[in-house]
Amino acid sequence: MPRGLLAWCRAGARPADTAVTRPNPEPGGAMAPPRTLLIVLAGGAGARLGSVADAAAASALRFAGSHRLIDFPLSHARNSGIADVWVLERHHAITAHLAGGRPWDLDRTRGGLVVRGLGEVADGAAAGSADALWAQVDAIGAYEPEVVLVAPADAIYRMDYSAVAAEHLRIGAAATVVTTRYDGDRSRHGVVVVREGRVTHYAHRPRVARTDVIATGVLAFEPRELLARLTSLHRERAGDGALGDIGERLMPGVADAGDAVELRHTGYWRDVGTVAEYWRAHMDLLSRPPFDLDDPAWPISTRQLRHAAARLTAGAEVDRALVSAGAVVEGTVRRSVLGPGVHVSPGAVVSDAVLLDDVRIGPGAQVHRAVVDEGARVRGRAEVGAAAPTGPAAEAGAGVEAGAAVGTGAAVGDGEIALVGARAVVHPRKRVPPGGRYGAR
Structure with a gap:
């Protein structure tokens, strides 16, 4: 990645057009590119979960008894060979649990797990996910990654992030949206229209969904494109200073410009942002487990509890x-x-x-x-x-x-x-x- 990345974006350069081919629906196995940066969005207050997430970030919520939701993206990072992970969080409830990244082999002298605060926007309101990324533009520019991956911490799934990064680099788009088919309430998600592998429309929590394909929250960005678009949005929103969530303006803009492609996730995926979905995900574990949390080939690691048997x-x-x-x-x-x-x-x-x-x-x-x-x-x-x-x-x-x-x-x-x-x-x-x-x- 050339130096001067952030300066290039702030100079007003526009994202370049890219040729897009249909992504492979069954990626797997590749090691992450050497300069892959994973940003985990762990700052949500879990309002949809009621009191289950009142005092802490939703990412700190227990799952399957002994795990927490944050364990899933961090374990996927470790299992995918991604060594540089930034957790953006507002609530200190997960700080002790993260233990400097030790449970996921991310406690390193250089790189590894870095915890960063989300901050607030100009009017003191809680920052949206796009605001959270904007707050990191200097750090992202200094890191100079080849790929920026973004992942949520409020969903249950298993995914090889290295395959997502590799496919994103192979295609060369501004953004790759990992999607899945979903028959639940799509008004709580980003709904996408896909034609020949290209995301042609991205609707943020629409009242009426045009398709049954939604964004899982896992995204891959070309760093220059990401920083350029964040910079442009920041200029446009200078009046109130709020960029909102990634799905509000950032991703619709990328899709409208023809710069986003789809990578379909065909395995298990469940959002746990409501009480019913949180409960249902646990019932899935008890009836027909979608995957083994202790699978030696892909373990979901967590900070060990200090309890007797x-x-x-x-x-x-x-x-x-x-x-x-x-x-x-x-x-x-x-x-x-x-x-x-x-x-x-x-x-x-x-x-x-x-x-x-x-x-x-x-x-x-x-x-x-x-x-x-x-x-x-x-x-x-x-x-x-x-x-x-x-x-x-x-x-x-x-x-x-x-x-x-x-x-x-x-x-x-x-x-x-x-x-x-x-x-x-x-x-x-x-x-x-x-x-x-x-x-x-």
Whole structure:
């Protein structure tokens, strides 16, 4: 990469036209180019998740009991051979967990994991993802990468980032958008129109989606093009100083100019930005795991917990569950995920639920189809949610939203999954109905 990269962009140079060929839909295996920079966007407050992400970044949220969402992009970086990773974050909740990059072999004297703050825009509002990139233009220019990869920290998937970078370099476009087909609520995503491998239209969270193809949030940029476009947007938005999210102005502009191509991700991908999707991703792990988190060829690493082994007493009944270190089960647990330090008392029944760190379920309590946030207490004989319908009721679709599938792969809405907020106390004999929000914003 020639020196003077940032000066070149700020001089007003326009992105060059590029020839585009259709990308290979099944990339794999290549080592990352030597100057690949991965930027992980870990600053989202998780507003769509309610209290599950109130006090911390969504990227710090537990997943599969012992992991956190941030573990996925960092593990993909490590497994893809990418050595330079910048995590852009606003909340200090993940700082201790990152441990200087040690769990992912990113603790290095030069390069490795670098944590950078997101900052604020001129009016004091929280910066969008494009603002976050703009805040790094000097650092990106100084680093002089061949490819800039951008990845979110609020989705569950497995992806070879080195293959994305290699395909991006082979095609030579300004931007490569990793996409997937999605049959859920597309109004929460970037929806793209693709013709012969070229992204011809990019709509940010449209009310009506033109296609079922959405952006996964994983992007590859030619650095000069990225910095030039950010600089141009900054000049245009000088009045209010806000660039917003990447999908608001940056990517629509690249697509409209004909400078973006598609790389289709055909494997498992699930956004976990809502309570229902977060819950569903856990149920996927329990029914038909999309991939093995401990796969020696592609492990999802995390910072190790300091807990004793989980303990199941003589009266415990456990079926198809993930039980984390430090958990104690004395009651019944079915098709559920128990985080570190969870305690299920005698006579309690937990089914189709996700219990985060240090949750306490009292004697005789019932928790079904629910997410219970960290430190919450469900006292004796309280009821949260309702068990999934079985028999004729299930066949008729009782309890499932209109248009949803019924069965192991059922689609669910936020209105069906109960949520108990962090450190909330559900008092004895209290009932939280299906889809209810108790102690959660």
